[in-house]
Structures are given as structure tokens and as C-alpha cells.
Amino acid sequence: MGLLEKYTTSTAFLEALQEAGVDYLFSNFGSDHPAMIEALASAEREGKEFPKVITCPHEMVALSAAHGYAQVTGRPQAVIVHVECGTQNLGAAIHNAWKGRVPVLVFAGTSPFTQEGELLGSRNEFIHWIQDVPDQRGIVRGYMKYDNEIRTGTNVKQMVHRALQIAQSGPKGPVYLVGAREVMEEETPQVTIDTSLWKPVEPSAIAPKNIAPFIEDLKQAEHPLVVTSYIGRNKQSVRELVRFCEKMAIPLLESVPNYMNFPSDNPLHMGYQWNTPRQNDLLAQADFILAIDSDVPWIPFKNKPADDAVIYYIDEDPLKEGMPLWYIPSRRFFKADAETALMQLNEVLETAEIDETKIEKRRKKITEIHLEQKKLQKEAEKFPEDALTSEYVLACIRDVVDEDTIVTNELISSYQASYTHLNMTKPGSIIGSGAGGLGWNGGAAIGAKLADPSKTIINLAGDGCYMFSVPSTVYWLARRYDAPILTVIFNNRGWKSPKLSTLGVHPDGIANETDRFFIDFTPHADLSKVAEAAGGAYARKVDNPEEMKATLQEALKAVKSGRSAVLDVYLPAIKQEQ
Template sequence: MYTTSSLFLRTLAEVGITHAFVNWGSDHPALLEDLERQRVERGDTSPKIVTCPNEMVALSAAQGYAQATGRPAAVIVHVDVGTQALAGAVHNANRGRAPVLIYAGASPFTMEGELKGSRNEWIMWMQDTHDQPAIVRQYMRYTAQINAPQNVPHLVRRALQIATSDPKGPVYLWGRREVMEQEIDPTLMNTPTPLLKWPSVAPSALSPSAASDIAKSLVQAVNPLIVTSHLGRNPSACAELDVLSRSLAIPIFVTCPSAVNVPFSHPNFIGVSFLAPGTNTPLLKDADVVLVIDAEVAWIPMNKDSSGAHERPNDNAKVFVLDSGDPLREGIGMHHIDADLVCRADAGVALGQISELVRGLGEAGLANAAVRQRSEKIQQLRHAWLESMVKVEAFPATPSTQATPLAYTSPQIAAALRKAISARSFSPSGTLYLNESISNYPVTYAHMQTEVPGGMIGSGGSSLGWALGASVGAVIGGGVAGRGDRGLGFDFVTAIVGDGTFLFGVPASAFWMARKYETPFLTVVLNNGGWKSPKLSMLGVYPQGLGSKVQGNQLTVGFGPDMPDYSQIAVAASGGWAWGKRVSAGGVGAKEALEEAMAEAVRVVVEERRCAVLDCVLESI
């Protein structure tokens, strides 16, 4: 016997979805029945099922999978409550442009046994809502109801066609229980349903006039600047960015990154900022041409640097805004950049067009004295930036004589992690960092010194709790995508999180999943004793206010004085499988203690194939 649910699962497999991250409920009887039919007949299921005790972790895992593979995953949840429990992960998948297909069942619409699947549990009255997809509609690229089995293949393919076209993102399908329980003609199961005739929208190019205008302006510029955030989601765009930046000696500044956009070692990479006041590049104020390409937020107009000058382009600067799918940020209530030109174009295609025109203009390149002089200035800026990073990673030459020992700093922890990973000689393409360190976002992004596109990812959004589930999904996806030295999956995966983020990530679910599905990764917890970001937000408005004079616990943003033991949460959730340790800087040999603990954590993941959690105590907020 086959049902609409049988056809739905078969269609997912036919269109290339290998994994479904699921949280089952009363709306899924036919799905569970068909999965068992598959096991009886074939020994396994298609797609593979990843059981997720929490829905937000499920969607975060699916997003991590999509980020690691470039391919969509499926998420299956339970009626309205399961849809609501997807929580902030919906925001992250939307803002992070992650192609994920979400399916939720819905309460039956019959109650006297008129149809198979009719209401037979009290909760089915409680879970019947007027407009279930409205819960997530504004975050989805597409929502649709499955009304009959015959068009299931069309609905799935249309949803994926939209999800994988720029701006990529999540889609939501839903179906009433009677429809999904309906028995179908077996011939429907034999009809091929490939995506062959349902392609994603082809990457778009700049118009000839727009490409010409940008190229000429960059060639004629005295102080050009490129700003980007997530260009690195498209690896081909990274190569084109390198060509254009080198040909004209254009500095590259990265704001609010959720991807590796430029290798750390690139000679024109001059810094990263998450746009706290005083942290944008000083080149922005003096730039005469600014190319903003695939950037979430390039600058904050009201912010000022330490001298009181606004951190934004001057009024005479030419500003060009390019984005692969949503240059006007139509999903955001208020968004604006004073720009001379706004273009919807694929970053790789657009940069290739611009570079070709630059070459044709003749005067470009390091043979040009102005370009050569600019290159020298960039190297000075970059050298100063690198020296500043070395300085903050260092430990004091002599132990502290203060009554309270000095705490570890985030740069010191990043340096210890970098050293432990470097000692293993993994290939850059086999190493993945997941950055959800919040107030330490820029430290993690800069100090881990990643070199390859896809080497570090973020959620792309601002809902905390992505990294733990995403690590599970990314490890699974790495195997599917053939990442790593041997093409068997990532050699090493690290999630770098704050202590608040760790708790938001539902570690009880995430580490249970990690053990069940054998997805080892290291979690480094930057433990500053609470939520630092809300305190920083308060200080941004009330820098000298009453709250500026008290600690986090008094402000109710702290977790002390009796804080959770984060590493042991993971150990308990995994039934003792995970390894965990807390490390603090008290006493002599703080540097050595940190490096030894980090090396052991890496060893556990690599050699024993277990999760490890290293809880690193920072100065408390």
C-alpha cells in the first residue's frame, strides 16, 4: 500500500534530498509507516532520517548541512506547535539564505471517521489553526498546501526551484492528515520526478552600462574600497574578487561576515568589523569609490569613530551596491544606502565583467604609479592590523601580581585553538569553523585566519543557538559532499560559541544527536558569565548611566554566581560519550594549561571520534 506520504518521501529522494531532520507527531502516521516499508523492502530509507528532539536544532542542523554541501535538506515537524518550535532558526535560514525544505503536517479536517486519518486524539482540536503557514510565511520564499497526491511532485519541485534560486532560502509545505494518509494509485510511485526541467534561476549579470560605469569609476578612483559580508557563499565569486582587487590594488574590508570572502593571507584584506562604533575601516571616510557587494550591513550611518567623525562614505563618494538576489533588502522594514547605482547580479559574474572591462581600459595594474602607491599604503595598514593581532594574542611576560588573576582573553583562546589545529596538519579545505561567538564575532573571524571559501560559516542571522545543531548537520553534510583530505568528510569541525549561545543551542538535544549519528566536533565556549551583548547595547545608549557601573549579575544579564558547567551538560546529554573540561587562567602556567587542554580536546575529536567541549573562562561581564 502506498499513500500520499509515500509519494512525498519518494519525491524528496528523487530530487536529490539525502537527509531529513525530523521531529515526529500525530500528523505523521503514514510517513512513519512508509519509512518502515522501505526498511523492510530495502533495508534503509530514502531520504535518511535524522531524529531531532528539538525543532530549532533540526532546522539549524539542516541549515548547517546546506551550508556544508550547497544542497538543500528537508525538515519535518509537527503541525502548528512544531512550526512554532522551529523558533529563531527560521530567521537564520531566511537571513542566511539557506535552501531548506520544511514540511509540517496539519490537524485533520474531519472528525467522524469520514476519511482515513480523521481526528482521533484530543490534541487535534487544540492544534487546528486558521492559517498555519502564516506562522512562518514572511520568512519563507514559498509556502504551499498539499491538497492531493497527484501534484506532490510538482509542489516539491517548485518549492526547491525557488529555494535554490537567488536569493536562496527556506520554503514551507504543509498537508492535512487525511490528504497525507490517502492511498494512491501505485503507478504514481513509478513516475520519474527529476529536477532536470526545474532548474534554479541562472546567475544574472550586470547590464553593459552598469558594468562599464563601475569599471571606469574604479580605474579612475584615487581611494577605492570594496566592502562585502557573504560573497564567499559563492566560491567562484572569491576568485573574481581576488582578480579585481589585485589588478587595481583595491583594499577589501569585511563587515558582519557569515562566510570566508577573502583568504586571510590576501595582501589587500585589511580587516573585519561587526560595526561597533569606532571599528569600521578609516578608509571608508576617504574613499571616492565604494563597491558594496553581497554585504548585509556595510556601515551604520550614525556611528562615529574616536575623533567624532561619522563612519560612512563622504557625500562626494560614488557608491555602487551589488547583490545576487536582494539588493534593496525587501524583507527588511527599513534599509537604505545612499548609492549611485543598485544592481541585482551574481557576484562572480559581475566581478568577472568588471575585471574584463578594467583590463580593456589599459591604464590599470601595478604598472600604474597611483595603483602602486595605493598598494604600498594598503600593505602598511595590513601590517599594522596583523601586528595588533599578534600583540593581543600574547600572554604577559610575568605572572600577574593582582589579587584576582588575569582571565583568558578571546584572542588568546583563538591562538591556542589555531596552534592545536595547525599541529594536526589538516588541509584548509578539510577544516570547518562555525562562528557564533556573538560579542567575539570579529575576534573569531580574524584570529582563526581561515584561507578557503567555506572554511568558516555563520548563521547569517541573529537568532542565537544555531551552531550546535549546525555542527551536527555540517559533519553529516561534509561526508555527503566529500570534503576533507580523503573525501570522506571534514577532517575537523569546531563550533566557537558564547556561554549564552551554548544554552540557546539546546545542548541536551544537539549532543544526543551528535552521539547517535556519530558527528564529532569540538565546541569552544567563550565563557564570560552571561549575555555580554545586551550589556554592550545598554552602554551604547547609556555609556555613563547607572547600569554602566555594575556587573552583569546585578543587571540580570549575568549567569552567576552559580553558573552551569557547560562541558558536563554535553557529557550528560551524550550518556558520557562526549569529553568536557573547564579551563581558567588562575595560577602560573596559564598559557601552557590552555594549550594542553586545547590539544587534548582536538585529540579526542580526531582520534577518538567523540565530541569535545572546552569551557574557557573569560573575564566576567
């Protein structure tokens, strides 16, 4: 293997990403990246290994793909975008990575800072003046754990490894680096650093003095409850959570989940809640609540614990400093990693004196509630005679999900139905964005497939989320990089969520009276054909309940043969719903 012809800041930057375990550069190159493109081409010719470039025609898809990849592997990837324009085109994906606590490094060039040829990379295109803005980093600063500017090649590796160290330390999140053309073109001595000195911060634990009061309050409780949302982002945390709940027969409620947090077939599983407009009986009855890894354990406007409930809160970010309005009435707030904290608690519980009679009585009662929930679930899944229902479609999908399936889920108004009827039991088997930037689903599905090509990826999206996902880019990427996915569109021909929001505030308002919500997608687009045109996908519209299972099997067969598939499933249209 020969040496590279030229060693630049860009060369060192790419080396640092390779050293850090970055596999992919989800890239949308522009006029700020000649040095990086040159370094990549030179490395390819010389046989030097750098992260693989994934050319992404849209930045939203690029960051969503990096997001999904990190969720499956736990490893951050890099996203390369074009100055401030590409930065802004990342759009809602920035919000998703920040709120979803996903590690990713975003790099953007900046306009050159010389204009008369003083340095290599000086301005030579009119756009360099147009794209020169006062504070490019400020565009995303409110959504990043860290942002900085690369000013020289001599310490670029330290900059990259520090950024990734911050991205991977809890709470995890995105980081943003910029560099001008002249800096990225700069020739520099070869940079070597000891990467073992840049590891993420070790997980934090509960202060030992606080464990005994917690255990004592738990032992005194008659109706304890655990509430979680995203503990499943760490698969080992799920194991410790199950161990904790089973030891004390504590029921588990998932609030706004975006992972598989607790096996749905465990008798202690008490279902899911989102924007629940009524009081959850278990939440109201609870005299002890452990809220762990949950930004929104309940919505107090209509659904909250009793005033005298003893609440403990465990999270890597217990103060929610990025949420200006946030508070819950917790007796103690512990800044701790969920797995570490539960291991501490489980160790103490192993030798604690426990009233086994009380625990077994509670276990029996909770099991009865669990079985009743399953009975109601089954009834909702019955074969629909006239029009497809979300519950039936989800039951059909559940039947084709196996141990080697990952579901990416962005169903929004059908979130609760999706978790209830998919019945996921394996950690890592279902993921959501963890946030509210719609359009995550397609890119995330591509990222998940690249992360583990052995998995079958089933992507669930509403028709609005599907359009937000930039499907022309998603399915082009799927074909270009051999990452076939199966997408099922739950198509009600409009945005149901704004209608539900309006009815939640104005149930007897004029919008309801006149059925004017301004959210219907008329005329209806043939959504699956977008994927067929852009990526050669198997495309089918399904509106007959009798065809659902067979068509789903056909689509899955296409995916397993290496071709993406999109099923445009027609549910009752929004305007028909009351």
C-alpha cells in the first residue's frame, strides 16, 4: 500500500472518523467539499480504508439514516452537508437526533474566507458570497450537544474525537463541526493520537446513600408502578427492568414509547399510553411510581398520579434543561444510567426482607388485568368486513414479524394501536424517532438495514409521514446501496393528528360542525408508485381486507429477493371519521 499523494486537514478528518469506528459518511457534497472529495478519491486509489460514502440526494434522509444506524448499532455515523443551506435542509432530522438522544457527527463546510486567491480553496464561485452568513453554527446550536469550527489540520483529530466523545456520553446526542475550504485544503503533517484516551464518559449511578430510602418506600407500597418510554435503547436495561419488576410484581406502563421497553407478553405489562384523554386507572391508584427513562411519563392535564403518590425519577437528564417547561412532583431525581441504576437496586432487593404474600397477591391481580387487555386486543383485530382497520393490518404485520425483523415506526395517530397490536417482545425489535420531526421513517429504515443487512426491515408510516420522508430519495438509496425495505403506508388520505388536536381543544367547535380541518390530501396521490419510479420498488395499493395477507406476503417475498416494496394500505378516509 502506497502513501497518499497529499496529506491535508480533510485526510486527517476522515482518518479520525475511521479510527472512531464510523462506517458511513451520509453525504450531500457541495462547493465546500473539494478537499474531502479529493482525499476520498486519493484514498480509494491508494487502497486506504475510509468510511464508505453514501450519496444522499436529500439531507433529511441522510441524517435520518445515520439516526437509524446509530439506534441499531449504538455507534455514531457522520453526515456531510453543504454549508448553511445543507445545514438547514437537515430540517426536522436535527430535532429528532437531539430529542431522541442519538449520537451523530454532522460536518458542514463554510464559505471560503479569502477571495483573491491568497490560499488554496479561495472563493471562485459566485455562490461563495451568497452562502456566507454571520453565524452558521447558530442555526443548529440549540439542537446540538457541541459545536465548533475546525481552524487547522494540526489538531483536527483531537476536534473530531472530542466531538464524538461528547456525542456518545450520556445523554447522547448530535454534534456539529464546520470548516472553511482553505482550512480543509491545508497540507498538514500526519496526525497521530492515542484514541483510547477519548472514550465516552462512563455511565453514572445512584449515590449509595439514596438506595435504602428508595427500597424502603418501595417495600411499603401496596400499588407500585413503573413508567418508561425509552429504556429499550439499551437492550441490557430491559433485562434489568424485567428482573426488577418480576422480583416485586410491579406492573409496567409504557408512556409514549419509541423502543421495545418491556416484553408485551409478560403478565406485568400493562399496555401503552400516548395523548390519553382519560385517566389511567393504574396510574391513579399507584402509591409508588418509578418513572425511568421517560420525558413524558404522563400528561397531567387529564391523566396523572394521585397527589400523595411517592414518585422517584431516574434519567441521564433528570432536569430536562433543554425543555423550558417541564416538571413532575418527584420525591427524588437521580441523574443515572438506567441499566446501572437498576443493577444497583436489583442487587439490594436480592437480600432484602420482602412480604412474599403481598407480592404474590399483587402478581395475581396484575396478571388478570393483563389477560383482560389481551382479550380486548384480540377482539379489535377481528377481520373487517367492509374496510381495512389499523388493528387488523397490524395483526397481519405481526404474523410476518420474526426474530430477524426490525420495525421502524412512525404511525403518529396510530402509535398506540401499533405497539398494542404488534406485541413486540425482543429488545431492539422496534424503534421510533423519539421526537416529533416527521419524515424520519424512510431514512431510518435504510440506516437500520445498512446497520444489520441480515435483518428484514418493516417500515410503518402514515401517508403524511411517508411524504415527509422524501420517498424519491429513500427508495433510490435502497436500490443504489442494496438496502431493500418493506414499507406499509397507513393511508387515511390526510393528516389525522391535527384533526385530533383540534377536537381535543374544541370538541364542539365550528371545525367539527362544518368538518373543515384543512388536512385532507385531495386529489389522492398514488404514493407507492413514487417508490417504484425512484427505486424500482414493488408497489401495490391495498383496499380490500381479503387481499391484505396475501399482498403482504408478496411484498415480503420481493424484499427478501433484494427489491424494496411499498404497500399503500387504504384505511377509512379522515373525512369519514367522527
